[in-house]
Amino acid sequence: MVAGTAGISGIVIGALASAVLVAGAGGAYGATGAGGAYGAGSAYGAPGDGGTGDTAGADETPGYRMRTEGRFAPPGSLIPSAAVTYDTKLVPAGSWIEVTQRGAAGGGMTVTLRVTGLKPGHVYGAHVHQKPCGADPADSGGHYQHRPSSDPADANADNEVWLDFTADAYGAGAASAYHDWNFRRGEAASVVLHSEPGNFGARLACFTVPFVGWAA
Numbered sequence: 001m002v003a004g005t006a007g008i009s010g011i012v013i014g015a016l017a018s019a020v021l022v023a024g025a026g027g028a029y030g031a032t033g034a035g036g037a038y039g040a041g042s043a044y045g046a047p048g049d050g051g052t053g054d055t056a057g058a059d060e061t062p063g064y065r066m067r068t069e070g071r072f073a074p075p076g077s078l079i080p081s082a083a084v085t086y087d088t089k090l091v092p093a094g095s096w097i098e099v100t101q102r103g104a105a106g107g108g109m110t111v112t113l114r115v116t117g118l119k120p121g122h123v124y125g126a127h128v129h130q131k132p133c134g135a136d137p138a139d140s141g142g143h144y145q146h147r148p149s150s151d152p153a154d155a156n157a158d159n160e161v162w163l164d165f166t167a168d169a170y171g172a173g174a175a176s177a178y179h180d181w182n183f184r185r186g187e188a189a190s191v192v193l194h195s196e197p198g199n200f201g202a203r204l205a206c207f208t209v210p211f212v213g214w215a216a
């Protein structure tokens with residue numbers, strides 16, 4: 001969540017994201033996340049709505065979908081954003097990020113990342129982190145780990161969600177990661193962009209994401 005709307009109270013600039021939990025027999029109970037200015041989100045794939053092209057119906061595996069997007073702004077901007085950039089050379093103010101998550105109860109999940117407006121040709125690292133973004137790049141905490149560990153060898157793309165990408169000639173990038181596990185509730189809260197791929201690199205920017213926690 002984004003705090004600090006002092007000075008512009010009374011102006012509500014859009015709900016940021018929402019998630020839909022898909023119940024097998026046609027009932028949808030939605031968890032609606034909200035989170036600050038500068039973004040819009042949508043839920044899609046409610047069972048039986050017939051309008052999204054996704055499968056729906058009585059046989060559908062119970063699951064969820066989440067999508068959120070934002071525009072990066074430096075900490076302390078007049079209009080706060082869920083997307084915070086700490087390095088406006090590599091993640092310019094106004095650049096765009098979208099994160100989606102979809103998965104099934106007891107099954108796996110896919111997390112995707114799309115960005116535009118970044119530095120063409122640059123190779124970025126990206127991971128899911130444990131805590132929401134803040135004014136300090138360290139605020140997002142460590143990487144989410146499926147098996148929590150202090151062993152550096154466990155900081156890998158199987159035990160964590162890595163979304164490294166290379167920005168194309170237009171500054172756009174995308175990545176996707178599938179795991180056969182789901183996040184524990186409340187333990188995954190942001191996507192951090194790093195200056196290098198892998199397990200290295202300074203924290204360039206951070207996007208607070210209302211990930212669905214499904215695992216016990």
Ligand SMILES: [Cu+2]
Binds near residue numbers: 143
């Ligand atoms: Cu990271």
